[in-house]
């Protein structure tokens with residue numbers, strides 16, 4: 001039993017790192033837009049940045065490129081993710097400015113010192129006690145410091161409604177089942193930020209509609225639909241399951257890898273927030 005769950009976990013995380021890297025390739029342009037939005041909200045270029053729940057370092061590296069004098073710390077509780085961050089940092093020529101720190105954010109706020117920018121992308125919804133995390137984040141920020149959070153509003157879509165195969169709306173039906181599984185759900189962080197003593201400067205929805213599909217889309221869509229097949233496949237009706245299998249079968253002419261009708265659609269929400277001026281926050285803790 002233990003052996004099984006360990007192995008399962010291992011595979012899940014390998015898949016997760018690949019999904020994150022493909023997500024980075026596909027959304028590169030949008031991520032740069034979001035980083036610009038954050039840059040515009042800062043009073044001065046940040047000297048210290050912490051990326052909480054860094055994953056493979058997508059955000060860390062994008063921030064290092066944009067803020068060329070900043071020192072960055074990527075925090076994650078998964079050492080395999082952090083190894084990827086170090087590789088990505090070296091590839092980007094930023095190895096001397098990017099540190100990694102293995103820490104469980106559910107235990108306590110990591111020992112990163114004072115920071116000018118806290119970046120949390122697609123990670124806050126994993127945190128068990130976000131109120132506590134936001135309070136700690138607030139006390140870690142220097143004056144004039146900023147917190148930037150990003151979340152995905154639902155799963156990305158790759159297929160048109162009618163793919164000329166099976167009943168139209170397959171992807172919507174998959175997503176409906178997946179959201180029942182809790183995938184990707186996140187609350188609106190604005191309320192939480194207020195409670196923790198932040199002023200929310202902006203809560204902005206960034207729409208994503210990449211057509212023609214950028215490089216990496218076939219691989220990204222394939223991984224996502226494979227996960228769908230594993231996660232909710234047995235709850236799809238048999239016709240939908242058969243269609244999904246055809247999309248994933250490399251030998252099938254209708255498979256994702258042979259299609260010309262893929263795009264990437266979705267949206268992300270970005271919050272930028274800074275500590276409210278009042279110095280005494282009840283319940284503030286590190």
Ligand SMILES: C[S@@+](CC[C@H](N)C(=O)[O-])C[C@H]1O[C@@H](n2cnc3c(N)ncnc32)[C@H](O)[C@@H]1O
Pocket residue numbers: 020052053054055056057058059075076077078081103104105106107120121122123126127
């Ligand atoms: C969906 S990934 C997002 C990665 C990255 N920020 C990005 O935008 O691509 C979420 C990351 O949060 C990390 N994470 C989840 N819970 C955590 C915790 N309690 N402490 C530290 N990291 C955590 C996971 O290991 C994973 O790498």
